[in-house]
Amino acid sequence: MTLLTHLECSRCGELLDAGRVQTVCPRCGKPLLARYDLERAVDLLDRGRLRGRDATLWRYLELLPVRDRRHIVSLGEGWTPLLRARRLGEELGLRALWIKDEGLNPTGTFKARGLSVAVSRALELGVRRVAMPSAGNAAAALAAYGAKAGLEVHVYMPRDAPEVNIVEAEAYGAEVTLVEGLITDAARLLEGRAREASWMVVSTLKEPYRLEGKKTMGYELAEQMDWRLPDVVIYPTGGGTGLIGMWKGFQELQALGWIDGRRPRMVSVQAAGCAPIVKAFREGRGEAEPWPRAQTIASGLRVPKALGDFLILGVLRESQGTAVAVGDDEILSAMRLMARLEGVFPCPEGAATLAGLRRLVDEGWVDADERIVLFNTGTGLKYTHLLGWA
Numbered sequence: 001m002t003l004l005t006h007l008e009c010s011r012c013g014e015l016l017d018a019g020r021v022q023t024v025c026p027r028c029g030k031p032l033l034a035r036y037d038l039e040r041a042v043d044l045l046d047r048g049r050l051r052g053r054d055a056t057l058w059r060y061l062e063l064l065p066v067r068d069r070r071h072i073v074s075l076g077e078g079w080t081p082l083l084r085a086r087r088l089g090e091e092l093g094l095r096a097l098w099i100k101d102e103g104l105n106p107t108g109t110f111k112a113r114g115l116s117v118a119v120s121r122a123l124e125l126g127v128r129r130v131a132m133p134s135a136g137n138a139a140a141a142l143a144a145y146g147a148k149a150g151l152e153v154h155v156y157m158p159r160d161a162p163e164v165n166i167v168e169a170e171a172y173g174a175e176v177t178l179v180e181g182l183i184t185d186a187a188r189l190l191e192g193r194a195r196e197a198s199w200m201v202v203s204t205l206k207e208p209y210r211l212e213g214k215k216t217m218g219y220e221l222a223e224q225m226d227w228r229l230p231d232v233v234i235y236p237t238g239g240g241t242g243l244i245g246m247w248k249g250f251q252e253l254q255a256l257g258w259i260d261g262r263r264p265r266m267v268s269v270q271a272a273g274c275a276p277i278v279k280a281f282r283e284g285r286g287e288a289e290p291w292p293r294a295q296t297i298a299s300g301l302r303v304p305k306a307l308g309d310f311l312i313l314g315v316l317r318e319s320q321g322t323a324v325a326v327g328d329d330e331i332l333s334a335m336r337l338m339a340r341l342e343g344v345f346p347c348p349e350g351a352a353t354l355a356g357l358r359r360l361v362d363e364g365w366v367d368a369d370e371r372i373v374l375f376n377t378g379t380g381l382k383y384t385h386l387l388g389w390a
């Protein structure tokens, strides 16, 4: 079963008991990371044993935090297709391009991964009421997994959140509270209410297990590419858990001896209207400054200040990656291009990776023969309002 041993602070290294509900580091307030007995995993597991397992992220059960299988709350998340994108590659002059299509997840986005794992573990630790401030896809995923688990779910959303997310969360039976103002206002209101009512808040990186769900994107990439990682991974970055999680996944796979030391160069793509990571990366900073008046059609990228900014920047530098900002107009045309050439209708965040790749090709930052993976983090079907009638 799980080889989870303890939690460790990502900043100060404080060690914590994984057997109880934990949020962030009590000493420095930074995100906590789940740690496993990887030496034991070397003895117990090998790559061949994965064959024939469930076609979900739960195929990596020993390296996920749930002790008792009966607590797993699954809707079939993960093990999404890695699609060879030949026509798009030709268009860009690239010979080895893939799209990892996260749009096939339950609720239509990769947020399902993190919330399947976080809700499962919360259930196991005795939590019965969960809550989240969200403008978007995370709320829908929390509501869906909460419904499956029979938990009480509270979502606080800005009144102007996309209608699809509000409707979806309500359909899954969540109690939705619409708040005047921005996501930060919703978060503030929720914090107070959560303390009074003892709801567990599962905001990005404010509990350690959503990240564990997201690291499985890295595991899958390795397994689907026959344990030879690509040269470049391009990821749309908001809170950064996808990027941080994948990197953690690669470190674990290397400790297991399942991959060698070669890692992809990791690329963060952000929207020009909210690009705090790109700015901090270019300026050589260790943390990002809050982005004023954040605005973009790619709502998943509208994160003015990420709790894990120092971790994201660390991954970009350690991997010799980079960070790129793209305009909303480039994102819209990339949505159409990916759909037309590959039959994958991407969310704007996923399309941003294609727009970013175009820049990197133009700058000569990638070579024609490099193996490159774009992450489409969600389905365009949740964003049809952006395209309208052409």
Ligand SMILES: *Cc1c(COP(=O)(O)O)cnc(C)c1O
Pocket (backbone or CB within 6 Å): 109, 110, 111, 136, 137, 138, 204, 236, 237, 238, 239, 240, 241, 242, 243, 300, 301, 347, 349, 350, 377, 378
């Ligand atoms: C949340 C979200 C993102 C941003 O992901 P992070 O891992 O938090 O950076 C990207 N795309 C979509 C569709 C999202 O919902």
